[in-house]
Amino acid sequence: MQARINHPVLVFPAAMKALLALSNSTGDTLPQSTRNLIYLRASQINGCAVCLEMHATEMRKAGETDERLSTLAGWRDAPYFTDAERAALALTEATTRIADRADAVPDDIWAEAAKHYDEQQLAALVIAIASINTWNRLNAATRAVAGSQGN
Numbered sequence: 001m002q003a004r005i006n007h008p009v010l011v012f013p014a015a016m017k018a019l020l021a022l023s024n025s026t027g028d029t030l031p032q033s034t035r036n037l038i039y040l041r042a043s044q045i046n047g048c049a050v051c052l053e054m055h056a057t058e059m060r061k062a063g064e065t066d067e068r069l070s071t072l073a074g075w076r077d078a079p080y081f082t083d084a085e086r087a088a089l090a091l092t093e094a095t096t097r098i099a100d101r102a103d104a105v106p107d108d109i110w111a112e113a114a115k116h117y118d119e120q121q122l123a124a125l126v127i128a129i130a131s132i133n134t135w136n137r138l139n140a141a142t143r144a145v146a147g148s149q150g151n
Helices: 013-024 032-046 049-061 066-077 083-096 107-116 119-142
Strands: none
Touching: 013 119, 032 049, 032 066, 032 083, 032 119, 049 066, 049 119, 066 083, 083 107, 083 119, 107 119
């Protein structure tokens, strides 16, 4: 496998700086484990092997369990996720698949997330979801190759 072009953020270093700033802008507003679940789940949906490998590796290093990693795609039927994480994952799926329904993020999904997260945390969730979707799209468009980032 070979990428189509050099990664856009390498061609435009200001884009790398901006995207890293976006990714890091919410700081510790959310637990890192929740952000990692968001990153991995969106990457599963988008089929981004670069991000799947990178985030699964990071999660393992941070002590994430094999049960949670191996059942993330089926989180609704797995007992390993908290109610707050489930709300974040539902919001991730809706926000990632915005073309799948007329109301991209239905009120019930938003309301469930709002039960577990305050306004600042909801904003952080939306930014984290937007950020990983941007990275997924850059990698998909250029056919970035998993493992080529030196994880």
